[in-house]
Amino acid sequence: MELSLTTRAVGEHTVLDVGGEVDVYTAPRLRERLVELVDGGSRNVVVDLARVDFLDSTGLGVLVGALKRLRAANGTFGLVCSKEPLLKIFRITALDQVFPIFPSVEAAISTSAGDGDDIHPSA
Amino acid sequence: MELSLTTRAVGEHTVLDVGGEVDVYTAPRLRERLVELVDGGSRNVVVDLARVDFLDSTGLGVLVGALKRLRAANGTFGLVCSKEPLLKIFRITALDQVFPIFPSVEAAISTSAGDGDDIHPSA
Amino acid sequence: MATVRLSFSPAPVHVRTARLVGVAVARRAGVAEELLDEVRLAIGEACTRAVALHRQYGLPDLVMVEMSDSDSYTVRVVDRAPIEASVGLAKLPPDELADESLTDEALTTGVGFALLAGFVDDLQVRPVDDGAGTEVRMVWPVHRR
């Protein structure tokens, strides 16, 4: 239930593994961690949402903030998500047209690796 | 969480296995089942509380009701309970002095088997 | 933290909601994990008693549970039944518990009160300030993070 955040480096990428509930109560901690990553020099960030049980508008707002921040820094930002209920949330908010969303960390990394401009989904 | 009730015969005894929460909401179903057992001819009843997660005053009231009913019918009634939090509830209400309480179904059966008068704990 | 207030129609099923909320708020308020079983039981008993009274007197009014935390975790359970009803709160001696003459309701009420008194160190039962009703007030210590 509680938010869990784990970071790992995969080649050029920083993968942030998020678990638990990302809501109005925990989203500030996610925002903080993403800001830290970018401030610490990460330019290719992948957020893995596979273990997220709940995501609300505040969590989505934090993810958009990270996208903007990386875009401004000429980096890449991708999401990993394959759960249908969560994908529906992105569709309903039209944020599936804003974020590059990948079915796996591997796909996220191979697609956006080193390609600093490809912040928009190719579809 | 929901109340579960399973009955099995062990020799002269009827063992009622109770699981889940026995509270003001579910206790009526436990009462009904116990009345059915006695009406159906069971005279040596053992209620196994091992899988009970929650028991409140309403549940305790139902158990006392069954004890009285069996006493009136010249039967035996015993409880199986070994969990400390639950034993504490019996101690605090002084009901440990009213019910024969056994650490296992085997103990309950061997102690009260065929002994129609031994409705009180031997201690 | 401040205040969480739950009001519900006097039906047994909602006592479960009250236990759920009471424990969730207690946990977040910083009540020790090992006290949470007692908090669950005590809130349940106080609400069971309130629901029983409302039903006995045919009162459709909502039962109210108010949780607040400042220096401690305080839970107030408020019913709207005539004050004389709270007289039922008396601990029964063991030899009367299984007595034939004791009604099921009286037994359950007595046992419920024994649980409240036994599990809650800081317990008060008093008339509400305005109109009919009784307030059961329970206080537990909190450990600040």
Place this chain on the structure above:
Amino acid sequence: MATVRLSFSPAPVHVRTARLVGVAVARRAGVAEELLDEVRLAIGEACTRAVALHRQYGLPDLVMVEMSDSDSYTVRVVDRAPIEASVGLAKLPPDELADESLTDEALTTGVGFALLAGFVDDLQVRPVDDGAGTEVRMVWPVHRR
């Protein structure tokens, strides 16, 4: 079943309590299991919005969530903020969502509204009858057992 009312100080942590209660009561009221994720999300969004408004206007008043079931499961989330605040409820087009000029708050509000509108078939947003405030009213079907 009738009514369960939860009122809470405008703090993010209590939005979790509201989701918990809203889903527990929905389940008992007979809302279909496959709708419960949407109920959880929608109640969360409505409460998040109300808490944000109370904080923005510095209102200590409690946010209120009322759940009732008769022919359907109806949830009302009531805030006490000035009515003009509800004007913020407008769905944003995709090309504006990641626009630099859009503040984080405006984005979150827009996304929150998109989720409410997208997940709740029967949704109403209207001024409360007495005094300042807005009521978000959501209705889900129940299957009687």
